[in-house]
Amino acid sequence: MTDNSTITARIPQIFAPLLTQKKRIKFFYGGRGGGKSYAFADSLLIKGCQKKLLIACLREVQDSIKDSVYRLLCSRIKHYRLKDYRILENKIVNRSTGSEFIFKGLRDTDAQKIKSLEGVDIAWIEEGQTISKRSWDILSPTIRKDGSEIWISMNREAPDDPLWQLLAAHPDERSLVVKVNYYDNPFCPEELKLQAEKCRRDSPDDYEHIWLGLPCKQGANQLIPPDIIRRAFEPKYISSSSSSALVIGLDVARFGDDKTVFCFRRGRSCQRFIVLEKQDVVSVADYCQNIIQDWQPARIFLDSGGVGGGVYDVLVARGFRRLLRAVNFGSRAIREDRYVNRRAEMWDNLREWLSGSLEVSLIADEDLLFELINVNKSYDAKGRLQLESKDLIKKRLGRSPDKADALALTFAEPVYDAGPANPQAASVENLFQTLSTDSKW
Ligand SMILES: Nc1ncnc2c1ncn2[C@@H]1O[C@H](COP(=O)(O)OP(=O)(O)O)[C@@H](O)[C@H]1O
Ligand SMILES: [Mg+2]
Numbered sequence: 001m002t003d004n005s006t007i008t009a010r011i012p013q014i015f016a017p018l019l020t021q022k023k024r025i026k027f028f029y030g031g032r033g034g035g036k037s038y039a040f041a042d043s044l045l046i047k048g049c050q051k052k053l054l055i056a057c058l059r060e061v062q063d064s065i066k067d068s069v070y071r072l073l074c075s076r077i078k079h080y081r082l083k084d085y086r087i088l089e090n091k092i093v094n095r096s097t098g099s100e101f102i103f104k105g106l107r108d109t110d111a112q113k114i115k116s117l118e119g120v121d122i123a124w125i126e127e128g129q130t131i132s133k134r135s136w137d138i139l140s141p142t143i144r145k146d147g148s149e150i151w152i153s154m155n156r157e158a159p160d161d162p163l164w165q166l167l168a169a170h171p172d173e174r175s176l177v178v179k180v181n182y183y184d185n186p187f188c189p190e191e192l193k194l195q196a197e198k199c200r201r202d203s204p205d206d207y208e209h210i211w212l213g214l215p216c217k218q219g220a221n222q223l224i225p226p227d228i229i230r231r232a233f234e235p236k237y238i239s240s241s242s243s244s245a246l247v248i249g250l251d252v253a254r255f256g257d258d259k260t261v262f263c264f265r266r267g268r269s270c271q272r273f274i275v276l277e278k279q280d281v282v283s284v285a286d287y288c289q290n291i292i293q294d295w296q297p298a299r300i301f302l303d304s305g306g307v308g309g310g311v312y313d314v315l316v317a318r319g320f321r322r323l324l325r326a327v328n329f330g331s332r333a334i335r336e337d338r339y340v341n342r343r344a345e346m347w348d349n350l351r352e353w354l355s356g357s358l359e360v361s362l363i364a365d366e367d368l369l370f371e372l373i374n375v376n377k378s379y380d381a382k383g384r385l386q387l388e389s390k391d392l393i394k395k396r397l398g399r400s401p402d403k404a405d406a407l408a409l410t411f412a413e414p415v416y417d418a419g420p421a422n423p424q425a426a427s428v429e430n431l432f433q434t435l436s437t438d439s440k441w
Contacts, residue, residue, distance in 0.1 A: 002080040004046045014184045015039035017176055018151065019046065025175035026151045027168050029128070030213035033192040035185035036153040040124055041069060041076045044151075048099035049084060053121040055101045058139070060130040061364045062105030065090055069126050070103050106135035107235060107364060117142045121149070125163075128154030130366055132234055133162040156215040157369070158226040164215075181212055206396055216373060223347060223377040223387065228354045229369050232362035238269045245298035245416060248291065249409030251402050252284060252308035253277075258399075260284050262291060263406035267441065268353075268360045270410070273368075273403055281307055285314035292320060301325050301412040303405065327412045329390075334413065334429050340386035342412070347375065348385055349411035353441045362407075371401035414440045 008019065012035050018026060028036050044055055057069050073092055077085045084096045092101040104113065117123070123143050125131060143150055156164055171177045182188045182196055200207040208214045216226065244267025253260045253276075260279055264272040276287060288300070288311065302308050304326035312326045327346070333339035339348065353360055362368070374397055376388040394400050413428045432440070 001083050004049055007042055007046055007080055010187075011039050011042050012180075012185050012187065014178060014180050015043065017178070018043040021176060022147070022149075023174060023176045024149060025167055025171070025177075026149060027128075027154075027163075027171070027175060027177045028152070028180055029154045029156055029164070029168065029177075030180040030184075031155060031182060031196075031209075031211040033182035033185060033188045033196065033211070034180040034213070035187060036180060037069065037072055037126065038076070038187070040126070040151060040153055041072050044101070044122065044124060045073065045076055045080070045082060045085070047122065048094045048101065049082070049097060052098040053100075054119050055099065056117055056120045056123045056143075057101060057103045058123055058125045059105055059127055060132060060135055061107050062103065065103050067105075068103040069124070070101075073101060106131065106139060109135075109138070114138060114142050118144060121145060121147070123148070123150045125150065125152045125154075127366060128152040128163045129157040129161045130364070130369070131163050132230070133166070134234065136162060136166060155210075156213055157373075158230075159215045160227070161215070179213060203396055221376040221378060222373060223375050224351050224354065224372050226369065226373050228351075229362065229372050232354055232360050233364035233369070236359055236361050238267070238359065238361050244268070246295060247410045247415050248295075248297045248300045249406040249412075250288065250300055250302040250308070250311075251406040251409060252303055252306070252311050253279070253402075254306040254308075254400075259402045261402045261406040262288075263403065263410055264295070264297075265407070265410040268358060270407060271361065271363045273363065273365070273406065275402070281310035281314060284311045285318070288315060289318060289320070292323060297323065299323060299325060299415040301327050301409040303409060304328050305330070325412060327409060335432055336384075337382075338384055340380055340384045343390075343408070344377075344385045344387045346408040346411045347387055349441070350408045353411065356441075365403065368403045368407070371397065371404035372407075375401065375404070411441065 015028070015035070018039065030036065047053055048055060059068060062068050070092070074087050077087065077092070084094050086093050086095055090103065093099065117139070120143050123139070152163060152167070154163065167175060168177045182192060196207070196211040199211060205217055209216050247265050249263040249265070251261045260276040262274040263270065276284065279287070292300070300323055302312055302324065304312055305328060309326065312324060315324055327342055329341065329343035331342050333342055333345040335345060339345040375393060378386055380386055390400065
C-alpha cells in the first residue's frame with residue numbers, strides 16, 4: 001500500500017494547490033493530456049484518506065456509472081494498492097475515515113437527489129465545458145457546507161462555455177483558475193506527445209483547440225455553431241414528439257474502427273442512439289429487423305455506401321423495402337441547385353432543424369457535440385454548399401463522426417406518418433419547396 005506522501009510526489013507540481021490551498025472554486029482547464037483527470041483523482045483519494053469527506057463526482061449527463069470518473073478512481077486505487085478503499089457498485093468508501101465518493105449526472109437530477117448533495121465537502125465536475133447554466137444554477141447553492149469546494153476540470157469548447165463565463169473569465173479571490181497543457185504534465189505519454197506534434201503540423205487550428213485548450217474557433221467555415229447544439233441539449237418538454245413519425249438514421253460501419261449507429265428521431269426530439277461495434281452485414285440486418293419490429297418506425301434511412309449497401313439488400317430480401325431508403329452520401333442532392341451532394345443537403349437540413357424557430361431537443365452527448373461542430377463547409381464555383389470530406393474529418397477527429405452522420409441521415413427527406421410522402425406533392429423536391437422549415441421535420 002502506497003502512503004499519501006508518495007502519491008503526492010506523483011502529482012504534477014502545477015496541481016499542488018488542489019491539496020495545499022483553500023479556495024471555493026478550483027478551476028483547471030486546458031488541452032488533452034494535461035493530467036487533469038489523474039491529478040484530480042489522486043488528490044481526492046489522498047484527501048479521502050485524511051479525514052471523513054463526502055465527495056461528489058459530477059457530470060452534466062451520466063447514463064451509467066461507467067460514464068463517470070468511477071473507473072479512473074478504481075484504477076488509481078488499484079494502482080496505488082489503497083487498501084482502505086472499498087469499491088462498491090455505485091460508490092467508493094474509505095473504511096478508515098468513512099469518506100465516500102458518489103457519482104451523479106446533473107441534468108436529470110431532481111430536487112430529492114440534489115438535496116443529497118447538501119452535505120458534500122468537495123464536488124468534482126469533470127468535462128466542465130458540457131455543464132449548462134441551468135445545472136450550475138442548481139448546483140452552486142446546493143454545495144453549501146462551510147469550507148466546501150468545487151473542483152472543475154475542463155477542455156474549453158466554445159468561447160462562451162457557461163462555466164468558463166461564470167467562473168473563469170473574471171475570477172474572484174475565492175477562485176483559483178489554472179491553465180494546464182500536456183507539456184505541463186511530466187507523465188504525459190510519449191505517444192500523446194507525438195499525436196500532439198503531428199496535429200500541430202497538420203492542422204494548427206485543431207492543435208490550438210485540442211492540445212492547447214483554446215476554444216474552438218467559430219470560424220466562418222463551421223457548418224453548425226456550438227450554441228445551437230447546446231440549446232438543443234437543454235432539457236425541455238416537446239409535446240409533439242410522441243405523435244410525430246419515428247425516423248431512424250442508420251450509419252453502417254465502413255471499415256476498421258467505425259461504428260454502426262442507429263439514431264432515433266421523432267419530429268423535434270432526438271433522444272436515442274444505439275451503437276454497435278464490429279458487426280457483419282447479417283448481424284446489423286438482424287439487429288435492424290428487431291428494431292423495426294419493436295419500434296415500428298415510419299422510415300429508416302441508411303447509408304448505402306460500402307457495407308451499408310449489403311445491409312440494405314438483406315433487409316429488402318426480407319420484405320422491408322417499403323420502410324427503407326438507401327442514401328448515397330456522394331450522390332446528387334434533391335435540390336441540386338443548392339447542394340453539391342446528398343451529404344451536404346442532409347447536414348444542412350439538420351442545421352436548419354437546430355436553428356429553426358421552434359425548440360428542438362437533442363440528447364446531450366459530448367461525442368455528438370464534438371462531431372457536429374467539427375464539420376466544415378465551403379462553396380463550389382456554382383455557390384453550392386459542400387462539406388469537408390469524410391476522410392479529412394476522420395483524420396482530424398481521429399475517428400468518423402458516426403453519431404452525427406446517423407442523425408443527419410434522419411433528415412434525408414421529410415417523412416409523414418401517412419406514408420412515403422405528402423400525396424399532393426408530385427416529388428420530394430416539390431415537398432422541400434412547399435413546406436416551411438418548421439413543418440418539414
Ligand atoms: N500522476 C500520473 N502518473 C502516471 N501517469 C500520469 C499521471 N498523470 C497523468 N498521467 C498520464 O497522462 C495522461 C493524460 O492525463 P489525463 O489526466 O488523462 O489528462 P487530461 O485529463 O488533462 O486530458 C494519462 O493518460 C496518463 O497516461
Ligand atoms: Mg481528462
